[in-house]
Amino acid sequence: MTNIEQDASKLLNEVFGYKQFRKFQLDIIENLMQGSDSVVIMPTGSGKSLCFQIPALMQKGTAIVISPLISLMKNQVNQLQQFGVMAVYLNSSLSREEYFLTINKIKSNKVKLLYLAPETLMLPQTFELLNQLHISLIAVDEAHCISEWGHDFRPEYRQIAEFRKKLNNPPTIALTATATPLVQDDISKNLQLDKYSLFKTSFDRPNLFIEVKTKTDGFIQVMETLEKFKNQSVIIYCFSRKGVDQLSEKLNIAGYKSIPYHAGLDREVRKNNQERFINDDIDIIVATIAFGMGIDKPDVRCVIHYDLPKDVESYYQQIGRAGRDGEDAYCLLLFSYSDPAKIKFLFRDKEEREKIIAFNHLEAMVNFVEDENCRRSFILSYFGEEHLEQNCGTCDNCVKEIKPKEDLTIIAQKFLSCVYRTKELFGANYISKVLRGSKDQKILERNHDQLSTYGLGVDQPLKQWLFVYRQLRRNKIVSLDEKFGSVKLTDKAIKILKNEEKFMGHLIEEKIRYNSRTNITDYNEDLFELLKMKRKELADEKNIPPYTIFHDNTIREISAMFPQTKAQLIKISGIGIAKLEKYGGLLLEIIIPFCIKNSLESKIEEDNLSLMKVQMAKATKRDTRAFVASKMYNEGLSVADIQREFGVKRERVFFYFRDFLLDGNVITKSLDSFLELNEEECEEAWKLFADMEVLRLKPVHELFDGKYSYDQIRICSLIFLNNLNKKA
Numbered sequence: 001m002t003n004i005e006q007d008a009s010k011l012l013n014e015v016f017g018y019k020q021f022r023k024f025q026l027d028i029i030e031n032l033m034q035g036s037d038s039v040v041i042m043p044t045g046s047g048k049s050l051c052f053q054i055p056a057l058m059q060k061g062t063a064i065v066i067s068p069l070i071s072l073m074k075n076q077v078n079q080l081q082q083f084g085v086m087a088v089y090l091n092s093s094l095s096r097e098e099y100f101l102t103i104n105k106i107k108s109n110k111v112k113l114l115y116l117a118p119e120t121l122m123l124p125q126t127f128e129l130l131n132q133l134h135i136s137l138i139a140v141d142e143a144h145c146i147s148e149w150g151h152d153f154r155p156e157y158r159q160i161a162e163f164r165k166k167l168n169n170p171p172t173i174a175l176t177a178t179a180t181p182l183v184q185d186d187i188s189k190n191l192q193l194d195k196y197s198l199f200k201t202s203f204d205r206p207n208l209f210i211e212v213k214t215k216t217d218g219f220i221q222v223m224e225t226l227e228k229f230k231n232q233s234v235i236i237y238c239f240s241r242k243g244v245d246q247l248s249e250k251l252n253i254a255g256y257k258s259i260p261y262h263a264g265l266d267r268e269v270r271k272n273n274q275e276r277f278i279n280d281d282i283d284i285i286v287a288t289i290a291f292g293m294g295i296d297k298p299d300v301r302c303v304i305h306y307d308l309p310k311d312v313e314s315y316y317q318q319i320g321r322a323g324r325d326g327e328d329a330y331c332l333l334l335f336s337y338s339d340p341a342k343i344k345f346l347f348r349d350k351e352e353r354e355k356i357i358a359f360n361h362l363e364a365m366v367n368f369v370e371d372e373n374c375r376r377s378f379i380l381s382y383f384g385e386e387h388l389e390q391n392c393g394t395c396d397n398c399v400k401e402i403k404p405k406e407d408l409t410i411i412a413q414k415f416l417s418c419v420y421r422t423k424e425l426f427g428a429n430y431i432s433k434v435l436r437g438s439k440d441q442k443i444l445e446r447n448h449d450q451l452s453t454y455g456l457g458v459d460q461p462l463k464q465w466l467f468v469y470r471q472l473r474r475n476k477i478v479s480l481d482e483k484f485g486s487v488k489l490t491d492k493a494i495k496i497l498k499n500e501e502k503f504m505g506h507l508i509e510e511k512i513r514y515n516s517r518t519n520i521t522d523y524n525e526d527l528f529e530l531l532k533m534k535r536k537e538l539a540d541e542k543n544i545p546p547y548t549i550f551h552d553n554t555i556r557e558i559s560a561m562f563p564q565t566k567a568q569l570i571k572i573s574g575i576g577i578a579k580l581e582k583y584g585g586l587l588l589e590i591i592i593p594f595c596i597k598n599s600l601e602s603k604i605e606e607d608n609l610s611l612m613k614v615q616m617a618k619a620t621k622r623d624t625r626a627f628v629a630s631k632m633y634n635e636g637l638s639v640a641d642i643q644r645e646f647g648v649k650r651e652r653v654f655f656y657f658r659d660f661l662l663d664g665n666v667i668t669k670s671l672d673s674f675l676e677l678n679e680e681e682c683e684e685a686w687k688l689f690a691d692m693e694v695l696r697l698k699p700v701h702e703l704f705d706g707k708y709s710y711d712q713i714r715i716c717s718l719i720f721l722n723n724l725n726k727k728a
């Protein structure tokens with residue numbers, strides 16, 4: 001084991017509570033630690049963040065993390081703080097006071113990770129601040145934003161290279177979960193990384209089941225899906241704000257509690273809705289694409305696309321929000337043939353060059369939907385990757401039972417002649433309705449109930465007609481007029497109508513069964529629920545998302561292993577030293593009585609290492625707090641500032657100072673203003689302190705007959721200690 005490996009594993013274990021590195025994590029860490037640049041392309045949920053977080057903790061100085069979204073930053077910083085890591089962010093969302101506090105923290109050199117928005121990066125004062133620090137590394141998150149070939153171009157990202165140069169090119173790591181070969185090239189070019197190591201894992205997310213269905217009765221299709229995901233987190237993406245509002249309202253009326261999310265909502269409402277989803281107050285969120293970037297919620301079990309996404313990158317990123325914890329999740333795309341035209345309409349104001357890029361992206365998306373081969377294989381080759389497996393087993397096309405095709409010539413003829421008789425002016429939905437003899441107002445107005453094909457297909461449900469249409473289209477027997485969404489006949493259609501050719505296909509769309517597996521299947525569900533409730537309670541108290549406290553995986557493992565001491569608890573994945581210190585006791589208060597009541601024995605053994613970690617947990621928190629608080633005071637923050645920062649009473653801050661001083665440190669800013677004792681009284685008190693073997697307040701309190709509070713005596717003792725340390 002190299003030194004780096006040893007130190008990194010130790011941090012992984014003690015700070016983050018994970019047992020081993022995932023693929024590439026250690027290689028990336030080593031590369032960074034050796035001062036080299038890296039480009040990391042790995043799918044969402046593969047653990048990219050640790051690749052720069054651990055090197056940040058291993059080195060002197062501060063790591064800069066550039067991240068495009070405020071919510072993303074806030075989330076990561078929140079999570080890091082839960083792990084006991086000093087991380088902060090600077091962006092436009094901070095109040096003046098918060099900004100000031102943050103700057104002070106940064107200046108105290110205690111901050112290991114500083115998250116920055118690209119706009120903040122460009123401010124002159126930011127450069128001034130950073131220039132005074134030792135920058136250990138620069139991490140560029142969501143690095144695809146640097147490329148105009150990608151789907152989420154952000155011009156500010158183009159200035160990172162310049163900024164990096166001004167800071168003398170610290171080791172740089174660029175990370176993204178979405179990059180076609182073209183975008184990948186653009187990242188290294190624009191960041192001006194001359195020599196870099198590329199770390200690319202497969203984009204495959206085998207835990208996501210991918211399914212595409214024609215939208216027949218969209219709302220019912222959504223409800224059917226929701227039935228399978230009761231009490232679990234679901235995201236439903238819609239194309240427009242109006243669509244979001246309507247669907248969310250309909251769901252609520254139907255008894256599926258949901259909330260909307262889109263850019264048209266009031267900032268506060270939006271923020272609140274997002275938080276309710278993240279905090280598990282509500283399970284279903286209906287959203288436009290405005291939702292999701294920066295959502296690290298690990299336990300989303302289902303993502304539904306109610307409309308077609310505009311490119312494969314966004315689609316893959318959006319479904320990537322499901323199953324980040326590695327457990328199975330289901331992704332359903334409902335597609336209707338009028339979607340592409342709706343999306344194209346949106347591009348109308350774009351510049352010519354941008355328009356071409358956008359059209360190409362959309363075309364790839366439609367190809368994906370129409371593809372009859374493995375979905376996974378399509379996506380992977382889109383991102384420049386080869387997929388070798390014949391059958392992925394987790395997409396609709398792969399699990400479909402392949403039944404032999406039947407002769408559907410007569411059915412096809414019915415459909416095609418109806419297209420012909422309505423003069424190729426209508427969409428598939430309309431054609432199907434005419435075939436089914438619908439009393440739709442529009443059909444009657446146009447006298448289409450007089451056609452010979454009217455009602456010719458009542459024997460087949462609408463769904464089935466649309467399925468036939470899809471096959472006709474795939475086989476290029478009909479085409480779609482993309483401007484108007486109408487169905488056109490091709491030469492092949494004419495041949496079929498003239499009985500010169502047959503049409504072979506399937507009449508019924510196969511039903512796909514999606515069954516989820518979880519990593520740990522054998523666990524006590526009652527204990528799991530109890531722990532989940534406690535987690536929710538704690539999260540609400542602290543106003544943070546439940547998953548930042550523990551992931552489902554962690555409490556599931558507890559519910560399977562029944563740890564009953566802190567030394568056993570720390571062996572559970574996801575429990576590091578900081579979390580043990582914070583929540584260990586609370587967990588045991590639930591687990592132990594439960595296990596006694598149900599006669600359950602622990603299945604984990606403690607060992608020396610885990611016992612040692614428990615000792616460390618007791619020590620760490622107090623020491624670091626004392627140190628940080630005192631440093632902040634030295635840096636110019638007031639006691640009131642520190643109180644607010646740590647959420648403690650004034651008295652506690654003085655305890656921090658005491659611990660700091662007892663370690664032999666010096667407080668450089670005067671404490672005199674807190675003191676009510678006069679000079680003479682002070683001298684008297686100090687004399688008494690000097691005679692003690694262990695510093696005690698009581699004798700001094702008695703010396704003045706209780707005239708001064710313990711608080712006062714404590715301050716007096718701090719000044720005494722400080723003077724001693726100054727002399728030493």
Ligand code: ADP
Pocket residue numbers: 018019020021022025042043044045046047048049050177296298324
């Ligand atoms: P990404 O940035 O690649 O989308 P994250 O860094 O957010 O992924 O990691 C996804 C989840 O996996 C996080 O909850 C993270 O804590 C967890 N994780 C990362 N590395 C490990 C590991 N080595 N062992 C266990 N869990 C890990």
Ligand code: ZN
Pocket residue numbers: 373374375376377391392393394395396397398
């Ligand atoms: Zn497949």
